[in-house]
C-alpha cells in the first residue's frame with residue numbers, strides 16, 4: 001500500500017496477544033530491548049483500532065482513548081514514541097491520535113500490545129513512511145515490548161538480538177499446523193480491576209531485586225526451543241507443558257522480588273489447580289498468567305467450550321472468553 005500524504009488520517013487495527021514463553025526483563029531499558037526472546041499467540045476478536053493524523057495546525061500531540069482524553073502520562077509516553085516516527089520521517093509535525101479498544105466487556109486484558117502495534121502501523125503510514133514488517137515490529141517494540149508480536153498473526157517469535165542499537169530485536173511469525181486448532185480460554189478474575197503494578201515497573205523491579213531473576217532469564221532459551229519445535233511438530237501437549245512451566249518460572253522470579261510482586265488472587269490459584277485436575281482427567285488444558293490475576297488456558301477447538309463451561313463455575317471468575325488465532329496488524333481501508 002502507498003504511504004499516506006501528511007495531513008491524511010490513517011486508521012489501523014491490531015489484535016492483543018498472549019505470550020506462551022514470556023517476556024519479563026530488559027537488556028536495554030532506553031531502547032526497550034528484551035533480555036530474552038518470547039513466543040506468543042495473537043488473539044482474534046480482541047483488537048484495538050487507532051487513527052493518526054499529523055496536522056500542521058497542531059501545537060502539541062493529542063490523544064483520546066476509548067473516546068476520552070488520555071491522561072498526561074499516556075500522552076507523554078505516546079508523544080515520546082511519536083518522536084521516533086517523526087525523526088525517521090524527517091518531520092516535526094504534531095499528531096492527533098484516537099485509539100479504541102474493541103475488547104469483550106471486562107476482558108481484564110492489557111491493551112498495550114495491540115495499542116502500540118496499531119499505533120505503529122497507523123503512525124508510520126500517516127507520516128508517509130513505508131516500513132517492512134520487521135521494521136514495524138521494532139517500532140512497536142519501542143512503545144511496548146509485547147507490541148512487537150502483535151504486528152503478526154497466529155504464533156509469533158520475538159528475538160532479543162545482540163546488537164547495541166536493538167536493530168535485531170524484532171518479531172516474526174512461526175508457521176504451525178496448530179494455528180487453526182488452538183484456542184485460548186481467558187478466565188477473568190475479579191472483574192478486571194486495575195492492577196497494582198504495571199508490567200513495566202514490575203519487570204524492572206524483578207530485575208533489580210529478585211535473586212531468581214537470572215535463573216528466569218537463563219531458562220528462556222531452552223523453553224523457546226521446546227515451544228518452537230512443538231509448533232513445527234503440531235504437538236499441543238509439549239507446547240502446553242512448556243507454556244505452563246514458563247509462566248510459573250516468570251511468576252516465581254517476580255514473587256521473589258523484594259518487596260514481592262504477587263499478581264495472583266485466591267481465584268487465580270483455584271483456576272490453576274482446576275486446570276491441573278482437568279488435565280489429569282485427560283483434557284487438553286495448560287494455564288498461563290501475565291501481569292494480573294487472570295488465567296488464560298491453552299487448549300484446542302474440540303475442548304474449548306467444555307473447558308470454558310467448567311472454569312466459569314470456579315468462584316471468583318467473572319467472565320470467560322474463548323479466542324482463536326488473530327490476524328496481523330493492518331491499515332483499515334476506508
Ligand code: DP6
Pocket residue numbers: 018019021022023024032038112143144145146147199200289290291
Ligand atoms: C507479562 O510489553 O507490557 O505480558 O515493554 O515495558 O511495555 P513493556 O512491557 P510489556 O510486558 C509484557 C509482559 C507480559 C509477558 C509478555 O507479554 O510476554
